[in-house]
Amino acid sequence: MDTPDAPALFELPARVDAALSMPEPAADHRIRVIGHAVAWRVLARLGRDGHVGQPVLIVGPAGVGKRTLAGALAQLLVCVADADDRPCGRCRACRLVANGGHPDVVTTPAPLRIDAARALQSGLSLSPVEGRVRVTVLPDVDLASSGAANSLLKTLEEPPPHAVLILTAVQEANVLPTIRSRCRRVDIKPLPPAEAAAALTEHHGVPADRADLLARLSGGALGRALAWLDADEAALADRTAWLDRLFTLVDADRAGRLAVAAQVARARSGLAEGIAHWLGSFRDVLLLQHGLNEPVTNRDRLTDLHRLAASLTPAQAANGARATETALGQLAAHANPQLVLDVLTLALPAPQR
Numbered sequence: 207m208d209t210p211d212a213p214a215l216f217e218l219p220a221r222v223d224a225a226l227s228m229p230e231p232a233a234d235h236r237i238r239v240i241g242h243a244v245a246w247r248v249l250a251r252l253g254r255d256g257h258v259g260q261p262v263l264i265v266g267p268a269g270v271g272k273r274t275l276a277g278a279l280a281q282l283l284v285c286v287a288d289a290d291d292r293p294c295g296r297c298r299a300c301r302l303v304a305n306g307g308h309p310d311v312v313t314t315p316a317p318l319r320i321d322a323a324r325a326l327q328s329g330l331s332l333s334p335v336e337g338r339v340r341v342t343v344l345p346d347v348d349l350a351s352s353g354a355a356n357s358l359l360k361t362l363e364e365p366p367p368h369a370v371l372i373l374t375a376v377q378e379a380n381v382l383p384t385i386r387s388r389c390r391r392v393d394i395k396p397l398p399p400a401e402a403a404a405a406l407t408e409h410h411g412v413p414a415d416r417a418d419l420l421a422r423l424s425g426g427a428l429g430r431a432l433a434w435l436d437a438d439e440a441a442l443a444d445r446t447a448w449l450d451r452l453f454t455l456v457d458a459d460r461a462g463r464l465a466v467a468a469q470v471a472r473a474r475s476g477l478a479e480g481i482a483h484w485l486g487s488f489r490d491v492l493l494l495q496h497g498l499n500e501p502v503t504n505r506d507r508l509t510d511l512h513r514l515a516a517s518l519t520p521a522q523a524a525n526g527a528r529a530t531e532t533a534l535g536q537l538a539a540h541a542n543p544q545l546v547l548d549v550l551t552l553a554l555p556a557p558q559r
């Protein structure tokens with residue numbers, strides 16, 4: 207039944223199993239998994255018999271498609287079609303899962319808190335309402351409070367036979383080892399940017415140029431690319447402003463740099479995102495200095511990046527990247543934003559003339 211070269215199962219033509227009772231094929235409600243063929247094959251094989259045996263932990267970066275895979279597996283498990291046709295995308299169960307309304311498929315809020323973890327423990331003992339199993343999706347268990355994680359551990363120790371638990375995490379190291387050891391782990395990785403861009407164009411009608419930029423900015427995580435798209439022009443305009451600041455700042459003197467620092471530190475929100483754009487720019491500069499055009503992220507700013515690449519030494523560009531990384535670490539540790547920005551702007555390299 208395993209087809210090594212096939213794309214994700216959802217890309218295969220659907221069989222219309224209920225054709226006899228329906229005048230026309232019903233709409234296809236299968237949750238579409240784009241890419242992740244290997245991970246999906248593993249999950250589909252696990253769920254082939256209508257159960258997965260042990261809890262599943264899907265690990266991968268934010269926005270990469272972990273919940274989509276969890277949803278597709280939930281559909282596979284509750285679908286009422288013949289085993290070979292699951293998930294059919296046409297039965298009532300498939301439709302309800304796709305719409306988030308299946309009574310036996312629930313998703314816990316993230317981050318998981320202790321009350322939700324306790325409610326889960328008591329809820330799981332209930333029998334399934336419609337089908338064979340009760341599926342609980344627990345997103346981002348790496349963010350769960352320690353109380354919630356310990357309560358979850360108890361649930362994982364003795365789940366009722368009809369319970370299927372699908373956990374997801376970004377930072378696997380932040381999941382209790384005792385939770386990890388009880389789960390079947392499935393890794394997923396971002397799509398290659400070209401594949402992500404093609405998917406944005408094909409499935410979301412994004413023009414090719416923009417799809418290419420979004421795919422690169424999101425690092426191949428389709429969910430993040432779609433978030434950029436949903437955030438409308440605002441997020442992209444914000445990014446443009448941060449890149450403009452950087453390209454101005456490197457030419458500015460000490461007073462000019464501190465003025466920029468004071469201006470952005472006052473804004474407070476979006477500081478880390480903005481500085482992450484600076485980090486991305488220094489990485490781009492390093493790539494250009496090594497003659498690598500293709501992997502550059504901020505492709506719409508190639509002229510500015512080339513200028514910077516020509517006026518900085520590779521050591522200076524590397525120092526810029528390190529200084530921004532340090533600043534991101536300090537912000538994450540709740541350092542004073544004004545101080546972080548002052549130190550960062552003064553540490554950024556100045557072009558050689």
Ligand SMILES: [Zn+2]
Nearest residue numbers: 285294297300
């Ligand atoms: Zn179905």
